[in-house]
Amino acid sequence: MKAQKRSTEPPPVQAGEIGSEIPADVRAAACARALEMQKRKVEAGDAEALLWAIHYVIEGGTTFPQWLGTSVNEAIIGYITHEHSSLDESFGVMRPRGYRRGAENKQAKCADNSNWIVIQLSKHGYPIDDQLFEVVGERFGVKKTTAKKWYYGAKKSNDSVLYAFEQGERLDELPDHLKRMAAQLKGCR
Known part of the structure; x- marks a missing residue:
């Protein structure tokens, strides 16, 4: 049996390598801008934007702005006080059919x-x-x-x-x- 030659090319980017291509300062600036856009979406009633806002705070390495902390706290309180039966319901997000x-x-x-x-x-x-x-x-x-x-x-x-x-x-x-x-x-x- 012949030994197969190993490729010298880097493998495709795998799961868990989010942001691996992008310099940290570029990603932080992008996340700051994205967070502002998510704030406007949250204010307009887009529930998923709240989750994206959390992501951009973490990914950008910043602290939670007050508006985001308040919204997240309200969702968590809704869940832990049994006002809502699931975190999906508490955050107002569900995966669509199909x-x-x-x-x-x-x-x-x-x-x-x-x-x-x-x-x-x-x-x-x-x-x-x-x-x-x-x-x-x-x-x-x-x-x-x-x-x-x-x-x-x-x-x-x-x-x-x-x-x-x-x-x-x-x-x-x-x-x-x-x-x-x-x-x-x-x-x-």
């Missing part, structure tokens, strides 16, 4: 990283096209159409994290893994 857990899970874990790479490579002069989405998709173990859907879906929904990435600074030098991706793009042309 919900595709696998696809939603993959997108939640990878889309921000994927979109940040698309933006950084674009800021370094690479066109946002099918070749770029193919190379980025490979990094995350998805097809180019999925990477493209993540990016354009975020743009269409005015995603606050994507907006912060677009407004953020261009890295002076690409990290090694992005240089490898850029080399693949140059090799395709």
